[in-house]
Amino acid sequence: MTANLAVGRRQFLKLSAIGTGGLLVEFYLPGRAGAEAAAVADAAPLNAFIHIGGDDVVTFFIHKAEMGQGTVTSLSMLLAEELECDWSTIRTEFPGIDRAYGNSQGVVGSQSVRSSWTSLRQAGATARTMLVQAAALRWGVDPSSCRAEKGEVINGVTHARVRYGAVADAAARLTPPPSPALKPAAEFHLIGTSPRRLDTPSKVDGSARFGIDVRLPGMLYAAVARCPVSGGTLLRVDDTKARAVPGVTHVVRISTGVAVVADNTWTAMEARQALDITWDEGRNAVVTSASLSKMFADMTAGPGAEARKEGDALAALASAASRVEAVYEVPFLAHAPMEPLNCTAHVRADGCEVWASTQGQSAARQVAARVTGLNPDQVHVHTLYMGGGFGRRSASDYVGEAVEVAKAVGVPVKVTWSRIDDTRHDMYRPASYIRFAGGVDADGWPVVWTARIACPAFGGPRPGVDRAAVEGASDIVYAIPNILVEYHNPDVGIPTHYWRSVGYSQNTFFTECFLDELAAAGRKDPLDVRRRLLGHQPRLLAALELAADKAGWGKPLAAGRGRGLSVVNNIGSFTAQVAEVSVTKGQVRVHRVVCAVDCGQVVNPAIVAQQIQSGIIYGLSAALKGAITIDKGRVQEASFSDYDVIRMAEAPAVEVYIVPSQNSPGGIGEASVPGIAPAVANGVFAATGKRVRRLPMRAEDLG
Numbered sequence: 001m002t003a004n005l006a007v008g009r010r011q012f013l014k015l016s017a018i019g020t021g022g023l024l025v026e027f028y029l030p031g032r033a034g035a036e037a038a039a040v041a042d043a044a045p046l047n048a049f050i051h052i053g054g055d056d057v058v059t060f061f062i063h064k065a066e067m068g069q070g071t072v073t074s075l076s077m078l079l080a081e082e083l084e085c086d087w088s089t090i091r092t093e094f095p096g097i098d099r100a101y102g103n104s105q106g107v108v109g110s111q112s113v114r115s116s117w118t119s120l121r122q123a124g125a126t127a128r129t130m131l132v133q134a135a136a137l138r139w140g141v142d143p144s145s146c147r148a149e150k151g152e153v154i155n156g157v158t159h160a161r162v163r164y165g166a167v168a169d170a171a172a173r174l175t176p177p178p179s180p181a182l183k184p185a186a187e188f189h190l191i192g193t194s195p196r197r198l199d200t201p202s203k204v205d206g207s208a209r210f211g212i213d214v215r216l217p218g219m220l221y222a223a224v225a226r227c228p229v230s231g232g233t234l235l236r237v238d239d240t241k242a243r244a245v246p247g248v249t250h251v252v253r254i255s256t257g258v259a260v261v262a263d264n265t266w267t268a269m270e271a272r273q274a275l276d277i278t279w280d281e282g283r284n285a286v287v288t289s290a291s292l293s294k295m296f297a298d299m300t301a302g303p304g305a306e307a308r309k310e311g312d313a314l315a316a317l318a319s320a321a322s323r324v325e326a327v328y329e330v331p332f333l334a335h336a337p338m339e340p341l342n343c344t345a346h347v348r349a350d351g352c353e354v355w356a357s358t359q360g361q362s363a364a365r366q367v368a369a370r371v372t373g374l375n376p377d378q379v380h381v382h383t384l385y386m387g388g389g390f391g392r393r394s395a396s397d398y399v400g401e402a403v404e405v406a407k408a409v410g411v412p413v414k415v416t417w418s419r420i421d422d423t424r425h426d427m428y429r430p431a432s433y434i435r436f437a438g439g440v441d442a443d444g445w446p447v448v449w450t451a452r453i454a455c456p457a458f459g460g461p462r463p464g465v466d467r468a469a470v471e472g473a474s475d476i477v478y479a480i481p482n483i484l485v486e487y488h489n490p491d492v493g494i495p496t497h498y499w500r501s502v503g504y505s506q507n508t509f510f511t512e513c514f515l516d517e518l519a520a521a522g523r524k525d526p527l528d529v530r531r532r533l534l535g536h537q538p539r540l541l542a543a544l545e546l547a548a549d550k551a552g553w554g555k556p557l558a559a560g561r562g563r564g565l566s567v568v569n570n571i572g573s574f575t576a577q578v579a580e581v582s583v584t585k586g587q588v589r590v591h592r593v594v595c596a597v598d599c600g601q602v603v604n605p606a607i608v609a610q611q612i613q614s615g616i617i618y619g620l621s622a623a624l625k626g627a628i629t630i631d632k633g634r635v636q637e638a639s640f641s642d643y644d645v646i647r648m649a650e651a652p653a654v655e656v657y658i659v660p661s662q663n664s665p666g667g668i669g670e671a672s673v674p675g676i677a678p679a680v681a682n683g684v685f686a687a688t689g690k691r692v693r694r695l696p697m698r699a700e701d702l703g
Contacts, residue, residue: 049095050079050127056151056165058085061095063105064112065359066199067386067393068614069669070607071112073197075120077603078113081190082124082182085164086151092198094383097361106360108394108498110571110667113603117665118182125180127171134171135162185601185662194606199385210385211357212416214344219412220249222405223268226257226425229281229633231493234258241274251275254404256397261409265416284493284633289431292630293329295490296433296454300327304452304486307465307474311482316448320439322521326514328436329694330506332628333429333499334643339387340422343402346412351378352403353412357386359394367396371403390618391498395427423643424635428628429499430456430469431492432506436514444522445532446515448482454490455506458498461491468498472507472674477540477569478515478533494630500618501673504570509623509695512566512678516685526565526682527553539598539659540569544576546657547596551578560584561591564682566675572666573599574659577616577675579652581683583690586699588624590652590680598659599666608668609656615672616654621645623677625696 051059060079066072072092080087097105128148135153136143145156152161185191202208227233237258239251248271250261258275262268317323344355345368352372358364361381369376386393402415417425432455439448451473457466465487467474474485499505519529527548534541544567553563560582567576580592595612602608625644629636637643681692690702 050083050123052085052127052131052164052168052171054165054168056086056089056163057091058083058089058164059091059093061093063095063097063361064116065094065107065361065383065386065389067107067357067359067389069112069611070197070604071107072199073195074113074603074607075116076198077190077195078116078120079124081188082121083128084148084150087190087195089151090198096380096382097365105362106358106394107389108359108391110669110671114572114600114665114667117601121182122180125182126176129177129180130171130174131164131167133174134167137170138162138167191601191603192605194604197607203385208385210339210387211342211344211355212339212387214355214384214414216344216346216412219344219414220261220263220409221265221268222259222261222402222413222415223265223272223418224254224257224259224401224405224415224421225272225275225277226421227279227281228424229279229285230495231284232279232281232633235278235280237278238276241276242271245271245274247271250409252405252408254401254408256401259401259405259415261405261413265414269418281633287493287633288631289331289629292431292490292492293433295492296329296431296488297327299454299488299490300433300435300452304454304488305465306484307453307470307487308483308485310484311448313448313450313482313484316482317437317439317450320448321442323437323439324514324517324521326436326517326691326693327434328510328513329433330431330509331626331695332431332494332630333505333622333626334423334426334628334637335388335390335392335429335499336423336640336643336645337386337388337390337392340419341392341398341417342414343399344412344414345399345402345406347372347403347407347410351380353380353382354399354403355382355384356399357384357389357393358396358399359386359389359391360396363394364396364399367400368403371400372407390500391502392426395497397427419640420638423637423639426628427495427497429505430458430494430496432469434473434507434510436510438514438518440518440522444524446478446480446518446522446529449476449478449480450484451510452486452488453507454488455503456492456494456496457489458496458502460496461489465489468503470503470507472504472568472570473511476511477537478530479536480533493633500615501570501670504568504670504674505619505622508566508568508570508674509677509681512568512675513681513692516564516682517691525554530565530567534567537569539661539663540567540574540576543567543574543596543598543659546659547576547578547594550596550655550657551580551592551594553578560687562683562686562688564679564684564686566678566682568671568674570674571668571670573597573668573671574666575671575675577672577679579676579679579683581680581687583684583688583702586703588680588684588697588702589650590620590683592653592655593676593679594655594657595672595675596657596659597668597671598661598663599668599671600661600663601665602658602661603665605658608658611668612656612672613654615670616676617646617651619673619676620652620680623680623695623697627696
């Protein structure tokens, strides 16, 4: 957040009626950081608010979504810090949306805290100021003689106390202050601590509602048959057998295939198998993983679109004392959230309601409006908890399916994807291929770095350089004087979308491993090379030094073990990891991971540690096991049996160290994902002398 996003008088309204009365402070909560958000802040409607009731309960309505990353708790802490309320009185709800918000409502790019850092604190400070003024009026004293503390206003002269709830109605009749003072960090007493998470009790007792939990009167259930080849279309369908299954009520053709509607999900999924469908599989029916890899290799044999150029890389390569060339490759990856995709929709002539576990409420509404032909303000999206998202739920294809079916049937319909549907019809993290050439000088220090990348654009083909596809490669922060990064954008026919940490997820593996190759060519310690090349990056260097120290870099290890390290600057945070690994009969075992992170001002240290641990396990699953393979246009993997994840017995010990910082908050949900693969791969080299240049790590490369 920047100072330009200050919430002014027009962003605040006081209302006096929600059930029990009380004080309602409503404010604009931007979904985008930077100048673009600042430009719309003054004109945008209000989309989030807090309510203080006569019963002292503080209800926080927020447009962000919760998928396990702790958003509800962290954002409530920002509010509560300035409001000076009792933490035990906080309640949270997800509000509706309004079309004037555009695409602002959603959770992508680990933006929740950093885009709300100022606005939520201002909202809390506004409410606190109004409550103190109301109490001062009651006592007939100057507001400056009063203070707020734990949900009460205290008279500094008489020491009398009054609860927030007792003055909430009076506060609602006051004019909000135009620019309430915010606390300096030195006065924080909640921010920087780890109170209990607000979402834990409901998730433990089962009362939390996820998308898959939705039940409505008269609701029907649907499963969709989709073409097994991406881009294929329906030629014909014989639904006679499916309609004959007891419980089936409708068979509906929709844009993505054929939906079977029944009185329960199991019946719908079973009857789907009885459909006799002929597909036109289209041009992608001949695509294989091998053919795509060859396409990428052929592309990178020649120059591509320039993504970054500094110095004269070609001349520096020719004069380098030692030159290194290497090719790295990673496959498509599925998102694989634990809760498969699902959406419930009800379409009427005058409106549409959608119940979804979604990262993108605004996008979901836009899709529903397009499918129904309704105005966006006639669509109401109910935001529910998510059982994982990882970027997949920022797309709204599954919402569109549910709305199509509900429109055809005329009653509420829930469309549920099976695990196989989820794996074989995902919008994947793109496969990527990179061809490196670099060199070191006579003293062994890197002086030139070139890379040619072939990677499908995230979200589908588009002209020019796809910045998401090259991030983490085109923006390396190492002080190498000659850099040339080129990009090829292959049209592969496989749907792609943002995956946790986006382009950094593959490019950090590529770059951090190749830097170790340059270090080896110069006979340098990988830590020393990074120290030298990061002298102008003090925050990243500090995280590196902390991780190396805590991991015992340079100290002896047990026989057969090696240490590898990596650093990454993404989503506004600076992360360094050291992995301790061994290899037995081609199988990699990660014993210990030490991660240091500078994510700016920390709101909740426990949540930071949880997200770092989560990201490491997620990234490690991809590094050791994750691969979506294509044959005849078809995804071969189906479930966790062949698209596996790290199990408890395989998980390493993970140590998290937070670098103290007073900088504005960075993101944290994706911060640790990119660094684990290169740290492990570099550790494999230290232990075995073998380079890992493709993922997932294979026994044939390591045996």
